[in-house]
Amino acid sequence: MSWLKHAVRNPIGAKVLMAITGIMLTGFLVAHISGNLLIFVGPQAINAYAEGLRQFPAVLWAARAGLLVAFVTHIYFAAYVTMGNRAARPQPYAFSNTVQATLASRSMVLTGMVMLAFIIFHLAHFTWRITDSEISAMGEFDVYQMVIRGFRQPMVAGSYVIAMVAIGLHLSHGIASVFQTLGLNHPRYNRAVRFAGPAIGVGIALLFASIPLSIYLGLVK
Amino acid sequence: MKLKLHVWRQKNKAAQGRMVTYDADNISPNMSFLEMLDVVNEGLITTGEDPIAFAHDCREGICGSCGVMVNGVAHGPQDATTTCQLHMRSFQDGEELYIEPWRAKGFPVLRDLVVDRSAFDRIIQAGGFVSVNTGSAQDANATPIRKSDADEAFNAAACIGCGACVAACKNASAMLFVSAKVGQLSLLPQGQPERQERALNMVSAMHEEGFGNCTNQYECEAVCPKQISTDYIARLNREFIKATLTYPDAKK
Numbered sequence: 360m361s362w363l364k365h366a367v368r369n370p371i372g373a374k375v376l377m378a379i380t381g382i383m384l385t386g387f388l389v390a391h392i393s394g395n396l397l398i399f400v401g402p403q404a405i406n407a408y409a410e411g412l413r414q415f416p417a418v419l420w421a422a423r424a425g426l427l428v429a430f431v432t433h434i435y436f437a438a439y440v441t442m443g444n445r446a447a448r449p450q451p452y453a454f455s456n457t458v459q460a461t462l463a464s465r466s467m468v469l470t471g472m473v474m475l476a477f478i479i480f481h482l483a484h485f486t487w488r489i490t491d492s493e494i495s496a497m498g499e500f501d502v503y504q505m506v507i508r509g510f511r512q513p514m515v516a517g518s519y520v521i522a523m524v525a526i527g528l529h530l531s532h533g534i535a536s537v538f539q540t541l542g543l544n545h546p547r548y549n550r551a552v553r554f555a556g557p558a559i560g561v562g563i564a565l566l567f568a569s570i571p572l573s574i575y576l577g578l579v580k
Numbered sequence: 581m582k583l584k585l586h587v588w589r590q591k592n593k594a595a596q597g598r599m600v601t602y603d604a605d606n607i608s609p610n611m612s613f614l615e616m617l618d619v620v621n622e623g624l625i626t627t628g629e630d631p632i633a634f635a636h637d638c639r640e641g642i643c644g645s646c647g648v649m650v651n652g653v654a655h656g657p658q659d660a661t662t663t664c665q666l667h668m669r670s671f672q673d674g675e676e677l678y679i680e681p682w683r684a685k686g687f688p689v690l691r692d693l694v695v696d697r698s699a700f701d702r703i704i705q706a707g708g709f710v711s712v713n714t715g716s717a718q719d720a721n722a723t724p725i726r727k728s729d730a731d732e733a734f735n736a737a738a739c740i741g742c743g744a745c746v747a748a749c750k751n752a753s754a755m756l757f758v759s760a761k762v763g764q765l766s767l768l769p770q771g772q773p774e775r776q777e778r779a780l781n782m783v784s785a786m787h788e789e790g791f792g793n794c795t796n797q798y799e800c801e802a803v804c805p806k807q808i809s810t811d812y813i814a815r816l817n818r819e820f821i822k823a824t825l826t827y828p829d830a831k832k
Contacts, residue, residue, distance in 0.1 A: 451683065457750075542817035
């Protein structure tokens with residue numbers, strides 16, 4: 360297995376692992392938002408969905424374990440790659456300039472850290488339910504009421520929306536990057552990939568942000 | 581033209597450098613950027629100061645030695661040219677210019693604007709060649725090569741190893757350089773026998789020289805004087821992944 364160890368110590372190998380785990384994490388986001396949008400259908404729909412997930416504890420825990428492995432791997436190699444990048448230019452330019460690198464590509468570390476902080480808060484808020492005593496006291500499966508209660512608070516809704524801006528930026532560079540890093544590249548598809556990556560990323564973020572926004576604005580009660 | 585220059589001055593590799601300001605007067609818009617530096621240097625020599633050291637050789641955009649950063653852009657503001665091909669008409673009268681050497685751990689500053697680019701030579705030595713002697717030129721069509729492959733190999737072979745890609749990269753990565761060198765040989769029949777070890781060894785050599793990692797920001801292709809595309813980086817990624825998974829002599 361030393362070939363594998365050697366490969367991931369390498370700039371390309373480390374990034375390939377980030378790309379693969381990035382695909383897994385993006386896949387999770389797509390599944391997550393698909394379920395969340397049921398809130399617009401009504402209380403029964405989303406509560407039944409939440410309860411349905413718990414009918415298959417083995418699948419649920421396997422998915423959670425896979426997600427945790429992907430998450431930790433992604434962050435570990437992001438840190439490894441970033442430290443290498445910082446070390447590669449010990450003396451910065453007196454006059455720094457950017458020709459064509461996008462804002463999203465230049466803020467991957469920042470948006471990643473915002474997402475990490477958000478995910479910890481999000482788990483504490485809706486999964487472990489320790490941030491809000493009223494949510495803690497609610498019945499086990501009333502997801503609908505829990506979400507409504509959460510997003511009526513401006514601070515909570517606002518911080519979720521800010522986190523979605525970070526996710527939108529992160530994905531808009533990340534999705535297109537997956538194709539480049541894995542070498543899935545051809546002049547025939549390059550333009551489509553460079554357009555679709557940001558479009559999908561921003562689209563996912565907008566769908567997620569629509570939930571706290573519409574609850575806070577009273578569109579969903 | 582009159583310009584105000586802020587130039588990086590550093591006595592030697594070990595010395596601490598700093599930005600020093602000079603006035604450049606009587607500059608013709610038809611001068612090349614290097615001729616402008618020559619004029620400034622003549623002034624410095626007559627006043628008994630050390631002239632600004634900068635690397636140059638062919639002054640026609642093919643040797644790759646003259647690169648400097650001008651206002652944070654490798655080879656200055658004009659696309660698809662080296663610093664020596666840049667003319668002063670690209671600037672405004674009275675403009676302030678920040679002139680700095682390439683900044684990368686893999687390119688230590690030797691003096692003023694001159695950096696040591698021998699890291700690129702060592703990366704080439706790790707695999708950027710064909711080991712067998714190819715002998716004298718054979719008949720033109722003795723080895724059939726698809727036209728599009730020949731064109732693509734040629735575009736990669738246009739790399740002059742100037743190091744602008746490293747200088748422009750936010751991570752001081754040498755991926756565009758390595759991808760051009762790996763790319764040109766991976767497309768041609770003579771490069772096939774050593775194709776896999778070339779990709780593995782050159783990428784390892786790049787890493788060992790202290791260059792950063794590509795984060796797909798494409799600053800490199802924007803400043804490359806030979807307009808080498810980051811499509812070659814995707815090709816290098818593909819070469820590396822395939823070689824890692826299938827190279828027969830890879831460590832178990």
